[in-house]
Amino acid sequence: MKRLFAALAVVIFTCLPRLSAQDRSPEADATIVVFNSRDPASQELAKYYAGRRHIAADHVVGVDCTTEEEISRTDYDANIAEPLRKIFTERGWWKLDPGDDGHMDIEENKIRFVALIRGIPLKIPPVASYEGDVKTGPAVYSSKNEACVDSELACLGFFSHTISGALGNPYFRSFKRIAEANIPALMLVCRLDGPTDAIVRGMIDDSIETEKTGLWGFAYVDSRNIKEGGLAEGDKWLLNIVDDAKKHGIPVIHDNGPEVFPESYPMNYAAFYYGWYADYVSGPFARSEFRFTKGAVACHIHSFSAGTLRDANKNWAGPLLARGAAAVLGNVYEPFLSLTSNLDIFQERLQDGFTFAESAYASVKVVSWMNTFIGDPLYRPFKVIEDNPNRLPKPLSEFAAYRNGALLWFRGGEPVTSEKMLIKSGRDLSSGIIFESLGLLQAGQNNFLGALDSFQQARVFYTNPDDIIRAGIHEISILRAIGRNPEAHKLAQKLMGVYPASEAAPLLRKIDDEINATPAQSPHN
Secondary structure, rough: HHHHHHHHHHHOOOOOOOOOOOOOHHHHEEEEEEOOOOOOHHHHHHHHHHHHHHOOOOHHHEEEOOOOOOOOOOHHHHHHHHHHHHHHHHOOOOOEEEEOOOOEEEEEOOOOOEEEEEEEEEEEEOOOOOOOOOOOHHHHHHOOOOEHHHHHHHHHHHHHOOOOOOOOOOOOOOOOOHHHHOOOOOOOOEEEEEHHHHHHHHHHHHHHHOOOOOOEEEEEEEOOOOOOOOHHHHHHHHHHHHHHHHHOOOOOEEEOOOOOOOOOOOOEEEEEEEEEOOOOHHHHHOOOOOOOOOOEEEEEOOOOOOOOOOOOOOOOOOHHHHHHOOOEEOOOOOHHHOOOOOOOHHHHHOOOOOOOHHHHOOOOOOOOOOEEEEOOOOOOOOOOOOOOOHHHHHHHHHHHHHHHHHHHHHOOOOOOHHHHHHHHHHHHOOHHHHHHHHHHHHHHOHHHHHHHHHHHHHHOOOOOHHHHHHHHHHHHHHOOOOOOHHHHHHHHHHHHHHOOOOOOOOHHHHHHHHHHHOOOOOOOO
């Protein structure tokens, strides 16, 4: 039966188009696509992805394994790891060097990226014992031998029998492209997976389409205002993202309270989302109609955020993908915060033009652990960032115009000139986006009066009620912060009266109740 499945895989993928070296990118030449030969849909998705990324037919391989999301350690070794090692050797993808001690070392590796296709198992449960395993390091880590399939395959070339605890990631914090990093044993493994095949195809298409113009939109960051203890590290990552994204010209909407963004929050133009810490999908993402902007990147820090990817309403990763995110970071079992992705490093690498896979692996300290990165490994959302807004359609052109002004604000040290430039751009383009983004910048500099004026202008130019309400919420927050509660109450009442049917109306009512019941609060910037 295994031979039959293998034969079928060969027949199917000889149908992929023959591509010249000129048609393929270096990254495509260094990528393999792995599907489950028991699952016809997995085969078709592999073919589709390889075709879209111009990956050669002989780089698309099938393995015969369970179609369940969880695979035993024995079956992982027998049906995934060892068959792939054999294929790597037979096809000359890596050059092996048997050391004097008998341990196999990888001298060269032509494969740097691995795309696992929906149908390949996601996780390996714990086992009581494993031949050759060595427990080292703190007991809290070494007592665990469960793992994500992706993270185990990343260190396929390590030829290690140690499954307890985690293995150090030599690519952590790297500023080099993986092709230049001289780490032949390490491969960057991501998966194209999600609740449905259609969602996976959408991820592929959105990633490739987004690369043509770049990823534009707001970054929504939901920290928790934790200043002490072990969990403060997570908030530090998120606060770093806020600062760094602003300096890269990405407008940031930042909630620094203990709760997640409210469900009725009007989270439009969401290109990035980073937040924590709820057990299951909540906030705006709980609404089935919520949609990210095309090509969006998202992560909600939670121990079991990717415990399953096949349910559009369970945990976090699956729902984020179902709502249109093209790339998501998650964990399949308890990873402990310090061994999850340092999200600020991840975002920084993305902004510097690295691939999704390179950014993800540069952000995580370990492999052979719980981390999964769901998305096209070759996706580069900042591959093209258009400086001329006139060459982009709306609303991308508005975000591009804002970026030009914001870069001058931070890099040129000329906030006054930048402010004038942004005001002019906002008026010329009749752009609520530019005025809202400018208001967020001004609020971050404690220029509250300037921010109030910008948010008022945003409400004038926006036409979507949800966008108008979001700008109004910023305005209300500032009015409360500077002790002008009566004006905040009046604005909340006005917006509720004009837009009673808006999804955000319940949030306005809640805010108005708080205005009447509590003193002024600090603004979200």
